[in-house]
Amino acid sequence: MLEICNLCKRFGAFEAVKNVSLKVPDGAFLVLLGPSGCGKTTLLRMLAGLELPSEGQIIFDGQTVSDGDRSWAVDPAKRNSGLVFQSYALWPHMSVRGNVEWPLKVMKMPKVERAARINEVLNLLEINQLADRYPNEISGGQQQRVAIARTIAPKPSVLLFDEPLSNLDAKLRVEMRTELMRLHRATGATTVYVTHDQIEAMTMATHVAVMNHGTVQQFGTPADLINTPETAFVATFVGTPPNNMVPVVKNGSGYKVGGRAMQLSPPSDDCLAMYRAEKMSVSETESAMTLPMELVETSAIAGRTMVTGLRDGLRLTAIVDSAPPMRIGDTVQFSLPPEPDCWFSRTGERLG
Ligand SMILES: Nc1ncnc2c1ncn2[C@@H]1O[C@H](COP(=O)(O)OP(=O)(O)OP(=O)(O)O)[C@@H](O)[C@H]1O
Known part of the structure; x- marks a missing residue:
């Protein structure tokens, strides 16, 4: 279970995230959907432990990992979550294999086990043939696959994605959408995925939180949002074409x-x-x-x-x-x- 309780984030006097509460079961695919500036990245960064909440708690599997009321948070590397950014941020001096191996070395996984896990994730993302290439020798779409392989290698129980497909062309976006859903089924990791693209949200999510001006306007399944929009904002932001x-x-x-x-x-x-x-x-x-x-x-x-x-x-x-x-x-x-x-x-x- 992933729980967010009364979460707020202020930057000075500006409130970027306002009193957000939601819960999703293990293995859910939660999409944070909303227009630019609505606070979705700030919420994701709090889940990753990169940003301390001003108020409220984040709880992974019954364990509080961030507590704004006590100004306390578990270190990003120690909260069993993995974050994939919009920019791939691969280490240019390391091969594909080296990039994927790095987090496993950091967690001190023994060499034989490490090699097996690298092969497993390279196969899962269908990039084993690229193992010895360097980031500047592969395409943007392939780099994104490597970034995802590197993130899932340590088997995080929560996977966090910040608009991971926005740098890809339209055709590749659609293909990667299907790939990410396959990956989600294969890993079973609870996933939180930020996007402003409602089609992406409606096709991938088990749960969607539609955000606007720092608040959650509606939290539900994609079908809930289409069948019973609770606000005019949701009714005009979700659906093709919108209402x-x-x-x-x-x-x-x-x-x-x-x-x-x-x-x-x-x-x-x-x-x-x-x-x-x-x-x-x-x-x-x-x-x-x-x-x-x-x-x-x-x-x-x-x-x-x-x-x-x-x-x-x-x-x-x-x-x-x-x-x-x-x-x-x-x-x-x-x-x-x-x-x-x-x-x-x-x-x-x-x-x-
Ligand atoms: N470190 C910061 N200091 C001050 N304001 C910030 C900071 N980070 C974010 N904000 C503000 O908080 C609001 C929410 O930003 P956030 O990046 O979470 O939005 P978003 O929904 O992810 O937008 P986008 O889709 O454009 O990335 C914005 O108005 C932004 O300017």
């Missing part, structure tokens, strides 16, 4: 939805209606439930078409069977279903 959020305000005896008078029964006089992209449709003709938008984008996605419209700062996306006959810049009518999927307050809390 549509349309402002609804009282207008005389009725309501204006996205600026147009419509028949709707919102739970409050000023709120947000969420519509899933696959429930919207587009057409040339106006009706009681349509919003006129400027067509700004169409793209093919898994045999269907994603259509995006923009008007007065409102952005709507629909997933439809075929592209509308209009051209970019033309007016397209986005048709809303009779009821939204759910409601949020103007400040982003879920209403129903």
Whole structure:
């Protein structure tokens, strides 16, 4: 079990991580997902022991490894965790084998055992043929594999990844995603993985903590986040494409939805209606439930078409069977279903 209890981190007066609490079972794949600057790296660095919490505790397998309230933490090298960075940070003067061997030497593993373990991890990452090369003689993707091999060699019970795929090209990212999932199954190590890429999060995670401005907005399985987003931020950050959020305000005896008078029964006089992209449709003709938008984008996605419209700062996306006959810049009518999927307050809390 990996437990984080009321964790806070302040840099001077700035609070980078605010009262985060979560628990995952052994062998979980926890993704910390959020936009740049939301505090995910700071949280990961506290898990690695590189940063002392200002308040709260981190507990690995029942043992407290960081305690902000007592300003105390177990040394990074002694907490049975391994960290893989975005930059590979391999030792350039050591071969691939030498890099992977180094942490085993530090832990004083006997030579014969060391050789067996090196072979095991080089095989696991399919880089045994590179064992005698130096970091400047292998590609970026291969260097990342070596960095991962070096991290898992000492068999840490907690593996920490800080955006490990962000320096790789799109195709390699997808391949490495599958590789990392295979590795996770093979090692069984509890994994914490930082990314701002929601597709990566949704495909790899058993548990996701969606972060914004230092707080956890929602903690759950990928399916929880898609099916029941708890905040407007989660609803618009997660999913492909993300959900549509349309402002609804009282207008005389009725309501204006996205600026147009419509028949709707919102739970409050000023709120947000969420519509899933696959429930919207587009057409040339106006009706009681349509919003006129400027067509700004169409793209093919898994045999269907994603259509995006923009008007007065409102952005709507629909997933439809075929592209509308209009051209970019033309007016397209986005048709809303009779009821939204759910409601949020103007400040982003879920209403129903
Ligand atoms: N040592 C530090 N001193 C002061 N402020 C810091 C320090 N480290 C991080 N911060 C601030 O804390 C906030 C969170 O940073 P953090 O690196 O955790 O974000 P992040 O979500 O990982 O972002 P990114 O995806 O861009 O790496 C940022 O506003 C950052 O400027």
